[in-house]
Amino acid sequence: MSAEMPHATGDSYEAEGEGEGEGRSGGGGGLRRVARVVLLDPRDRILLLHGHEPDDPADDWWFTPGGGVEGDETREQAALRELAEETGITEVELGPVLWRRTCSFPFAGRRWDQDEWYYLARTTRTATGATALTELERRSVIGSRWWTCPELARTHETVYPMRLAGLLRTLLDEGAPAGPVILDTEIV
Numbered sequence: 001m002s003a004e005m006p007h008a009t010g011d012s013y014e015a016e017g018e019g020e021g022e023g024r025s026g027g028g029g030g031l032r033r034v035a036r037v038v039l040l041d042p043r044d045r046i047l048l049l050h051g052h053e054p055d056d057p058a059d060d061w062w063f064t065p066g067g068g069v070e071g072d073e074t075r076e077q078a079a080l081r082e083l084a085e086e087t088g089i090t091e092v093e094l095g096p097v098l099w100r101r102t103c104s105f106p107f108a109g110r111r112w113d114q115d116e117w118y119y120l121a122r123t124t125r126t127a128t129g130a131t132a133l134t135e136l137e138r139r140s141v142i143g144s145r146w147w148t149c150p151e152l153a154r155t156h157e158t159v160y161p162m163r164l165a166g167l168l169r170t171l172l173d174e175g176a177p178a179g180p181v182i183l184d185t186e187i188v
Contacts, residue, residue, distance in 0.1 A: 031102065031115040035079035036066030038098055039089070039121050044172055045146035047128065048159065049086060054108050054139045061158035062145070064118065079119045085132040087144060095120035096176050101161060101183040108136060118161075120176055162186060 039047040052060035067082035069075055076094055084090045099118040104111060128144045130137075147155075149172060152165035161167070161183060 031113050033069040033075065033078075034066060034114045034116040035069060035075040035082065036064045036116055036118045037079050037083045037092075037094075037121050038064060038118050038168075038171070039083065039087075039092065039123060041122070041126050041146055042124055043146075043148075045148050046152070046164075046168055047087065047089075047144060047146055049141055050143045050145065051141045054136060057142075060142075061160055062147075063160045064164075066116075066118075075117050076119070079117075079121075083121070086130055086137075086141070088127075088129040088131045089123055089125055091125055092121040092123045095122070097180040098171060098176060099161070099167060099183050100180045101186065103186040103188075105186070105188040108140075117180070120171070 041047070047065065048062040049065055050060065050062055052058070065083050065086045066079060067086075069078040070081075073081070079094060080090075080092070083092065096119070097117045098120050101116045101118070102114070103116065104113045106112075126146060130141065133141060149165060149168050152159060152168060159165070163183070167181075167183075
């Protein structure tokens with residue numbers, strides 16, 4: 001499993017020892033391929049995970065579930081696998097890719113360069129429980145929460161991607177875009 005923690009960009013990292021050299025600056029290879037899930041409940045709340053830097057709990061943020069593509073799986077398969085591992089939620093059908101983003105960020109002493117695709121999904125299940133976190137995720141993921149769009153717009157907490165409140169408002173008001181919206185590159 002690819003552990004997923006965003007840092008200053010809402011992005012992911014791989015667990016220590018996994019995907020050696022893939023998607024990291026100076027580690028060879030190109031951008032790490034990542035699939036994320038914009039999971040909405042029947043009340044149009046979005047599920048976000050709460051994480052922090054492993055050695056600094058004060059450096060915390062909220063981010064969408066998801067992670068790196070493993071082996072020959074598709075991004076869709078990666079999105080569903082990561083959602084199940086990080087939240088225990090399996091009763092979803094993926095919708096379209098809403099947004100795409102390239103980002104680069106430090107996390108757990110490394111730099112991660114990623115190409116992220118954000119899939120829409122809906123669920124009627126709101127109870128969550130991680131089922132397969134890596135050791136690094138257990139040290140850095142501290143919970144989850146369903147957020148309303150107004151709560152996201154008002155919060156002073158760090159949330160990734162950076163414009164998530166506005167992106168969610170547009171999604172709820174206008175529906176899914178005809179094709180993926182390319183978000184600004186985020187480099188931290």
